[in-house]
Amino acid sequence: QVQLVESGGGVVQxxxxxxxxxxxxxxxxxxxxxxxxxxxxxxxxxxVAVISYDGSNKYYADSVKGRFTISRDNSKNTxxxxxxxxxxxxxxxxxxxxxxxNYYDSSGYYYDAFDLWGQGTMVTVSS
Amino acid sequence: SSELTQDxxxxxxxxxxxxxxxxxxxxxxxxxxxxxxxxGQAPVLVIYGKNNRPSGIPDRFSGSSSGNTASLxxxxxxxxxxxxxxxxxxDSSGNVYVFGGGTKLTVL
Numbered sequence: 001q002v003q004l005v006e007s008g009g010g011v012v013q014x015x016x017x018x019x020x021x022x023x024x025x026x027x028x029x030x031x032x033x034x035x036x037x038x039x040x041x042x043x044x045x046x047x048v049a050v051i052s053y054d055g056s057n058k059y060y061a062d063s064v065k066g067r068f069t070i071s072r073d074n075s076k077n078t079x080x081x082x083x084x085x086x087x088x089x090x091x092x093x094x095x096x097x098x099x100x101x102n103y104y105d106s107s108g109y110y111y112d113a114f115d116l117w118g119q120g121t122m123v124t125v126s127s
Numbered sequence: 128s129s130e131l132t133q134d135x136x137x138x139x140x141x142x143x144x145x146x147x148x149x150x151x152x153x154x155x156x157x158x159x160x161x162x163x164x165x166x167g168q169a170p171v172l173v174i175y176g177k178n179n180r181p182s183g184i185p186d187r188f189s190g191s192s193s194g195n196t197a198s199l200x201x202x203x204x205x206x207x208x209x210x211x212x213x214x215x216x217x218d219s220s221g222n223v224y225v226f227g228g229g230t231k232l233t234v235l
Contacts, residue, residue, distance in 0.1 A: 035224070037170075045162070045170065045213050047224040059222045095169055105158075105177060109192075113160035113175035114215070120169055 002026035002116060004096050009121030012086055022079040022096030022118055030054070030074035033099035035114055036081050038092035038123075046092070049081065050099070064090075086125045093120040131159070131214055131227035138233040139204045147199045147230045149214030157221075159197035159214040161190060164229075170213065174199055201232075209234045 008020040022034070036048040049060045049070040058070050069082040079096050097114035104110050131151040139145035149159050158177060162170040172181050174190035187202045197216075201208055214227040 037226075044211075044229040045164075045215075045226040047215070047226055050224065061223060100175065103176060107177070108156075109158050109177070110156065110217070110221070111158035111160070111176045112217075113172055114162070114170075115172050115175070115181060117169040117171070 004098065004116060004118035006094060006096055006118045006121040009094065009123045011124045011126060013127050014087060014125055016086055017082070017084045018086060018123060020081040020083065020094055020096075020121060020123070022081075024077045024079065024098075027098075027116075029072075029077040032101070033112075034070075034072060034079045035097045035099060036070060036079075037095045037097055037114070037117075038090075039095070039120075040089075040092040043092075048094070051079070083123070086123075088125050091123060091125050093122050095120045131216060131225055133212075133214060133227035133230045135228065136231045136233070138235055139201070140235050141206060142203055144200065144202045145204055145232065147201075147212050147232065149197045149199075149216075149227045150195055151216065151225070151227075152195055153216050153219050153225070154192060154195050154197050156219070157216045158192055159190070159216045161188075161197075161199045162213045162215065163208075164211045164213065165209075173212075204232075204234050206234050208232060 005023045035050045051070045067085045071080045096118045098116040100113045100115045102112045160175040164170040178190045213229045
């Protein structure tokens, strides 16, 4: 069964750290770039970070740069998000998502997408 | 970083056609992808690329793009299509991604 399962969420005090995990199954995890996306309560989706299939390239949203680190262990089929210096505004459901891979079509456009999502894990930052 | 702008809410009569739009400078170089999210559920990809539907997505969903605007069209909207819809694309740098603010679709 092709799926992503997040874990590691919970309640944490401001300034503390938390590590999220995303276990992949049913597909060749090491062939896909992976993302983290979050959604604050009652708000829209916010992209957080992406890591290339082999972990060599990582990019972050400005809102988390310098505080969050995305990583992966392809031998364990697992994606991680290390979150440090947490703030109240980091409170959200965190989803991991698989990338379709990058495409370029004859019209001169690039495209990719998030084609598989986990169920999400809730992170609450509160004293 | 660039932004993607969506109308906050759109409504459609049952069985009619509705278009949800997404505007942003990066859409001149990158196709948008579209996601449907129902309350309490994870998002689901419905359209990506020029007009590609993942397996299992009904063919009443279609996508198009012109200039800085991407559109998601639902032809013959059904009650089960009532949901929040988000567009996504890379920003102009090509390294980071951005979501639109989302459009709440109501099927009357």
